[in-house]
Amino acid sequence: MAGLTLRDVKKRYGETQVMHGVDLDIEHGEFVVFVGPSGCGKSTLLRMIAGLEEISDGTVAIGDTVVNQVAASKRGVAMVFQTYALYPHMTVYKNMAFGLKQAKTDPAEIDKRVKAAAEILQLGDYLDRSPRNLSGGQRQRVAIGRAIVRDPEVFLFDEPLSNLDAALRVQTRLEIARLHERLGNTMIYVTHDQVEAMTLADKIVVLRDGRIEQVGSPIELYERPQNAFVAQFIGSPKMNFFGPDDLAANAAAVLGKELPASQQVGLRPEHMVISDAANGVVEGKMELVENLGEYAMVHMITDTGVEFIAKTEKPPAAKKGEVISFTIKPELAHYFDAETGLRS
């Protein structure tokens, strides 16, 4: 049984510090997803857990053991790389067997484990092929197979699906979810794809500039983002933000809340509903409608020049340039401090 405990983990490359003290607890069997904008340190954090990157400060513990000084292969972790990083000069079978061979595992046992992994991943027919002759999806499965055979305590994935096409990505995502259910191991998964994060995660860790912004279940992050950054990062299209002056005249009454100038109001596009002017929380001129069939994206701009998007079931009857009012259920509005960005 191995969870992970990160305490005040820092990373410096020479003078530049890229991780600024990360504290994180991961339970055994949890599926944890790291998300954040490019360059925020997702890969760096994952690689420190893997043992591919020195930990400049703080501790990483797997189970009860601090592993700062433990070699990557001895940590009981396995990693699936974005580029797959298969050994091009070995067959699929040898790729999967390589790690076990290094650990001097009994050949019969190696064979059993490789066959079992190939079975799970439907790679049975490809064992003698070279990775060169596999499709992207098959290579990805070999990379996962190479991790499975080692029977690790913790699986690490660094954007494993980003080199696959859209259809295959959905399919492989489901396979990874199934794999997690079946094996029950701890998994840490880096992505910047929202859908992957929301669907796979038990727990999402939102990172920005080497710091954790918020940790929580997908629903928690969606419903109660702790700050403006998380609010805008989770959800697509992203949350609209308004100052009190940008809102409609009746907004305070409709929302049932005082709206001091130091506060910002966040409204998710999918929660906004077209209404009459009296019940409107925000109104603006319609600029553009993108009709996707199952829903429409209505691009708007307020008098004060704030652009926002509403996601409606049907495109509005209004024409470009006409004024539309939107309302929202009061409990679905979010409030943040304009200065600190914190939820208030």
Added chain:
Amino acid sequence: MAAVTERSNFGKIAWPIVAWIVALIFFFPIFWLVFTSFKTDADAVKPEHLFRFTPTLENYTNMTQNYDYWRFAINSVITSTFATLFALFVGVPAAYAMAFNPSRHTKDILMWMLSTKMLPAAAVLYPMTFLTKNFLGIFDTHFLVIVVLCLINLPIVIWMLFTYFKEIPKEIIEAGKMDGVSTWGEIKDILIPLAWGGIASTALLTFIFCWNEAYWTVRLTTIDAATLSKLIEGNRAPEGLFFGRLSAVSTAAIAPIVILGWFCQKQLVQGLTFGAVK
């Protein structure tokens, strides 16, 4: 390149002709060398026998009888082979370390290595001869020739290997680390199989450089460790009277390396472009 370029008819004919002329100019001395090696020493210097002469193998038969061509040839093989092997033995781990665990100073180290090639060899001729002869007592030994050949080629070896290793994705080596290979295992089981083409090109080129080296092999040997370069040098009579003989010796000295190069053309081209074209 798949780009389509229209060529004039003139270009279609003229460029191959230019190419052939250039190739012939480069090839001519070699042709002349081989040609002359079948003349007697007397014929070789007489203009009237420029093209009309009776071919003879005399120069070649004399060569093996009089100056023991084979001993020089074997010395060349031994020194070039071992120098190449040692250079790789040092160069592979060095280039590996710099390609996959670079530090802030890696670029400086590479430049420094290359800068050692900028020292004129003549500048250290006296200390090298004096020290090896009177002090270390290794003058005219295989050991000395191997060490010198190895060292003068090492910068090029490391640079070439470094460029090849750089092309291997870092993740593959990291995957190896996750799989628990030792450092030696990384080199043996991952790096060498992946960079095999590059290593072979490097080895081949180094071998050729060693074989052709003349400055040091001529000056640091007398008999025991003398290579084919020394044999050619030795037949360069001051009076210039033995052109037939000299040509035969030279032909025999370059023949093995030309044949080797011929068989390994593909590797060589790859090696000379430093892995830039794949």
